[in-house]
Amino acid sequence: MSGFGGMLTIEIAGAGAAASAVADRLELFALAPSPGGVESLVTQPGTTTHHGLTPEERARRGISDAMLRLSIGLEDAEDLIADLHQALG
Numbered sequence: 007m008s009g010f011g012g013m014l015t016i017e018i019a020g021a022g023a024a025a026s027a028v029a030d031r032l033e034l035f036a037l038a039p040s041p042g043g044v045e046s047l048v049t050q051p052g053t054t055t056h057h058g059l060t061p062e063e064r065a066r067r068g069i070s071d072a073m074l075r076l077s078i079g080l081e082d083a084e085d086l087i088a089d090l091h092q093a094l095g
Contacts, residue, residue, distance in 0.1 A: 012078035018094075022071030025050055029074055031093040034081055046079035046086055 018025040029037060029048050038047040049055065052071045056064055064070070078086065 014076040014078065016074050016076065017070060018072045018074060020072060022050070022052055025072045025074050026053070028093045032089055033092070034086055034089040035076065038077075043077075044080050046081055047077040049075050049077075051075060 018028050029035075029050055032048055035046045035048040038049055050071075051069050051073055052064060056067070056069050059067070059069075061071075
C-alpha cells in the first residue's frame with residue numbers, strides 16, 4: 007500500500023442505536039474493539055475506545071454515538087463496498 011491509509015470514519019444518520027444496527031448487519035467487516043490486522047474491521051468508538059469519556063467530552067472531541075470506524079483489510083474492494091451498501095440499505 008502506498009499513499010493513504012485504510013482507515014475510514016463514517017457517521018450514520020440517526021443515533022447510536024442506528025450505528026450499532028449497521029455494524030451488526032455488516033457481514034465481511036468483523037466487529038472489533040480496536041482496529042488492526044489484515045481483515046476488515048468495524049468499531050463504534052462511543053461504545054469501545056472512547057466509552058470511558060463523558061458524552062460531553064466525546065462531543066467536544068467530535069466523537070458522536072453514530073460514528074463508526076472502518077479499518078479496510080485485504081478483501082476485494084467491490085465485496086466490501088457491497089457489504090456496506092447492504093448494511094446501510
